[in-house]
Amino acid sequence: MPAKTDHEARRRDVSAAVWRVVAEGGFGALTLRSVAGDLGASTGLVTHYFGSKQELLRHALELAEERTRALIPDLTDLRAALAAVLPTTPEATEISRVWVSSWDVALADPELHELERARYRRWRTRLRPLVIKAQAEGDLPPGDPSDLSTALAAFTHGLVVQALFDPTTYTPKRQLRLLDLHLSSLRHTSD
Amino acid sequence: MPAKTDHEARRRDVSAAVWRVVAEGGFGALTLRSVAGDLGASTGLVTHYFGSKQELLRHALELAEERTRALIPDLTDLRAALAAVLPTTPEATEISRVWVSSWDVALADPELHELERARYRRWRTRLRPLVIKAQAEGDLPPGDPSDLSTALAAFTHGLVVQALFDPTTYTPKRQLRLLDLHLSSLRHTSD
Structure with a gap:
């Protein structure tokens, strides 16, 4: 587990995993468990950053929005x-x-x-x-x-x-x- | 549980439940369990007609195809x-x-x-x-x-x-x- 000072960097890792999961398998594949699996981490780590399935969905949509804006x-x-x-x-x-x-x-x-x-x-x-x-x-x-x-x-x-x-x-x-x-x-x- | 002679009628009931679940909650909501819940039956009953999640998905798509043809x-x-x-x-x-x-x-x-x-x-x-x-x-x-x-x-x-x-x-x-x-x-x- 990373130190707390690493919070932002770690959040970015989790966020990148959210994107990989959804880009590969769609929203049907997006769960706390699948994101943890992608990271090789525990679901506890993921819930530290995204407390619920709903937050995970919302975050994936925010990422899509950001990437669309860049596009x-x-x-x-x-x-x-x-x-x-x-x-x-x-x-x-x-x-x-x-x-x-x-x-x-x-x-x-x-x-x-x-x-x-x-x-x-x-x-x-x-x-x-x-x-x-x-x-x-x-x-x-x-x-x-x-x-x-x-x-x-x-x-x-x-x-x-x-x-x-x-x-x-x-x-x-x-x-x-x-x-x-x-x-x-x-x-x-x-x- | 219905008698086996009732097989076709019962299959139609399960099929109607598949449609209700997917029309209400989308494919994300379609599981053996949610179909059983809609019917007030056990998941065992549903798996008797649709052996896997994949069969359930395929069946829902067939129903959509049939309804589209009728439309x-x-x-x-x-x-x-x-x-x-x-x-x-x-x-x-x-x-x-x-x-x-x-x-x-x-x-x-x-x-x-x-x-x-x-x-x-x-x-x-x-x-x-x-x-x-x-x-x-x-x-x-x-x-x-x-x-x-x-x-x-x-x-x-x-x-x-x-x-x-x-x-x-x-x-x-x-x-x-x-x-x-x-x-x-x-x-x-x-x-």
């Missing part, structure tokens, strides 16, 4: 923002897989459900100014930008799911081509 | 096929919720992963002739019908997820309006 740092371009969400790199694939697998627990738990609803609202709110800009440039059809933000968030997340289950069909290259085709089919509206 | 009986119209998938009724909401929550276990388990990949391929294959028909009628832009089937499956499933997490924002009426807006924004291509 999508700069939201100035709509196509780049949408492309960043797609599982076209190992890092983005890991994050996507964690989000998609979190929906099972998030649909079942009122607190996590509310967090996920809020997260989706934030994502649409971040897309909205990019949609308005694209509309002004004639790259998207006119209409309520909130509807278009919803539609584009829907298209990309639906493509994420298909790509996660069928990565040989939906290679990174094909995912990006599908995104470009989709955006261009919307663009032609004003021809 | 989308007639695939002659693209808009109707896509609308049927959206959680606009209690029955469709329950089925959507089970599919979305199944992705956690399906991403983690090679056998269930393969079943889900195959199911997505079947869905796109079913959409394809409707896409080709819509293209011929000028309702969808030209291009590879497989790409368009992927894009439409993506849009609807992505909308399903947002609607499940935010049903007050995405009422049934708004979901259908979003679908219609989306189809019409694609339709204008040939104007």
